Amino acid sequence: MESPLKEFRVNDFVFGKMSGFPPWPAIVMAADPAAPPRPKDSKWVYFFGEHNYAWIEDKHIKPFEEYKEQYKATYKQTKFKKALEELESIIENMHKDPDYRINFVKYISKEHRSTPKESKSTPKKIRKSSGLNSTPVPKKKARTSSMLNEDTNDNDSILSSLPLVDKVPKTLNTSNVTTSEKVIGFWAGNLYAGGIIKNLINSGHQLNIWSHSSTLCEELEEYAEQQRTYLKTFNSPAEVVRNSDIIFSCLADPDKPKELILEMGDLLSGKGYVEMTSLDPERSKDLSELISNSEGRYLEAMIQGCREESMKGELVVLTAGAEELFLQCQSSFKAMAKATFLLGDSKNLGAACKAHLILQVMRGIFLTGFTEGFAMADKCGIILKSFHNVFSYTDLSSSYLEGKAEMILSKNFASAEEPLSQLQKDLALGLEMSNKYRQPMPLASNANEILKHARRLGCDNQDACCIYNRTRY
Structure with missing residues (x-):
């Protein structure tokens, strides 16, 4: 049974829920002067891990300590775990040092966000005199x-x-x-x-x-x-x-x-x-x-x-x-x-369509090879979590494949980031295009057959990496 809606104050540690994302470790903040207009019944929060800000409705805010264990067991994404670890580390340091201060990434309003200036990277070492120096956030390329x-x-x-x-x-x-x-x-x-x-x-x-x-x-x-x-x-x-x-x-x-x-x-x-x-x-x-x-x-x-x-x-x-x-x-x-x-x-x-379909064909080939590799590791008796840990340190790893690995480990393909039906349709269109240009694509053809088989099993609306189940047999 959920706790009744409570009033949160500035500096309360919480979980904030944005549409499309899991409840995220956060802290209630005083609104920045440059913040967007406040929606009704909402709080200005700072998200750990992602190091950004947003207005979150009161009904989508939960107390951190009360829900920590529940959400830790439910959400297994790497980014979520890192955000949770960051906040837990902050709380631990605050218990050890009453004067400990959190160093927040400064809020930048949207109109100033598109031309970021170069800044010196923050040292990772934590000093009591300067508070927490968070791991620097990778810069997003200018749009x-x-x-x-x-x-x-x-x-x-x-x-x-x-x-x-x-x-x-x-x-x-x-x-x-x-x-x-x-x-x-x-x-x-x-x-x-x-x-x-x-x-x-x-x-x-x-x-x-x-x-x-x-x-x-x-x-x-x-x-x-x-x-x-x-x-x-x-x-x-x-x-x-x-x-x-x-x-x-x-x-x-x-x-x-x-x-x-x-x-x-x-x-x-x-x-x-x-x-x-x-x-x-x-x-x-x-x-x-x-x-x-x-x-x-x-x-x-x-x-x-x-x-x-x-x-x-x-x-x-x-x-x-x-x-x-x-x-x-x-x-x-x-x-x-x-x-x-x-x-x-x-x-x-047609130029954009061609480039798009080529990229989609490559995506399908990457994904089938990736899932077959994980299936092979499982058949060999290798613990998949251990194999994933090794994989994440190699230059084969990418944010795209890391997201797929998390789904395979949790065996949860229902939350479709990339629907199976859409990727298979794009591969089919890419193969039609290859026929026109007489370009052999045996890898793409094999990937397409694997995706088609998964669709026949009724997996259309699942994430495309559900083909892991198909490649195991």
């Missing part, structure tokens, strides 16, 4: 939107010139990009849509939403109200188009966008249309033609990342299409992504 200088109609040459985030031929500086006054319409139909929309809400965009999920619509309405941002939900995609300037489509089925666009008739005339549904190049070109015939503008915008990254606004977006529309969407891309690339203009449609 980047980039365009290629080359004027070419050859998609292959565009892909060969794919720019790097930290070194591009031409970069659009988004640090001074203000929130667009355009009304954004959003067709929300996949796992990433909710996180993307919440980041658009956080950045102050005006939003019109349509989704089959009434639960998602209600959650977004409540969230927008808390953030005091305009958001309206509609019962049909057509109503969203009528009341919006730019429409973002983020759906699960690659055939659904064409179906909806055909239903719109001339409603898309003069509108901007951004397709974020995972597509192959040919489907994208078909959509562009339909939009052009309606006298609208088209941009393909393929997203790379997982559900957690969509919640944090740390996706990577690959685009191609109308450059004018790309520029009008800068504030939207800045809100949802850590980096955005324009890989081609309207004459080079």
Whole structure:
């Protein structure tokens, strides 16, 4: 039975719960002068481990000591464990030294966050005179939107010139990009849509939403109200188009966008249309033609990342299409992504889809090899936790694979960061593309068969790493 709602005071150690994340070790703070407006019945908290701040509703705050053992047994993520260890270490030091002080990472308001200045790293050693010196937080790369200088109609040459985030031929500086006054319409139909929309809400965009999920619509309405941002939900995609300037489509089925666009008739005339549904190049070109015939503008915008990254606004977006529309969407891309690339203009449609599908094929190959390795370790009698510990110290480790390892160890695949059905669809589209270019892809073909078998077993909505169970036999 849960404890009744209690009043928390400044300096209370707590667990704070944000949507999409587990309850997180935190401390109640006095609100920073630069903090966003306070929502009703909420506290300003500082999260350990992540070292950031947020307003958290009172009903989503729990006392630390009372819930510590319960949450420690429930949540096994590496980041959660590190945050818990940090707070427990602080409490232990405070018991030993009454004068012990916590050194918090300073809050930086959103308008100053995109151009971080270099700072000297904080020494890890803890001195009583200076309080706690936390482990420095790895810097997030400045949000980047980039365009290629080359004027070419050859998609292959565009892909060969794919720019790097930290070194591009031409970069659009988004640090001074203000929130667009355009009304954004959003067709929300996949796992990433909710996180993307919440980041658009956080950045102050005006939003019109349509989704089959009434639960998602209600959650977004409540969230927008808390953030005091305009958001309206509609019962049909057509109503969203009528009341919006730019429409973002983020759906699960690659055939659904064409179906909806055909239903719109001339409603898309003069509108901007951004397709974020995972597509192959040919489907994208078909959509562009339909939009052009309606006298609208088209941009393909393929997203790379997982559900957690969509919640944090740390996706990577690959685009191609109308450059004018790309520029009008800068504030939207800045809100949802850590980096955005324009890989081609309207004459080079399909460039972003190609790059996206290639990355998805690589993701599928990595994942099947990774799960087979863990299955082999298990068959050899190696304790998986020990094997994971070794793996995490090698250069094979990455944040992507570490997240999958935690799911395998907990045998909990229900919380889908990357749905099995979506990854398998993308692999199938990638293999279709390889046939067109006569590129042999035996590894991708094998990975696709493993994913298809898991889908036949009814695992569509589980995380893709559930194929671990398939590779064991």
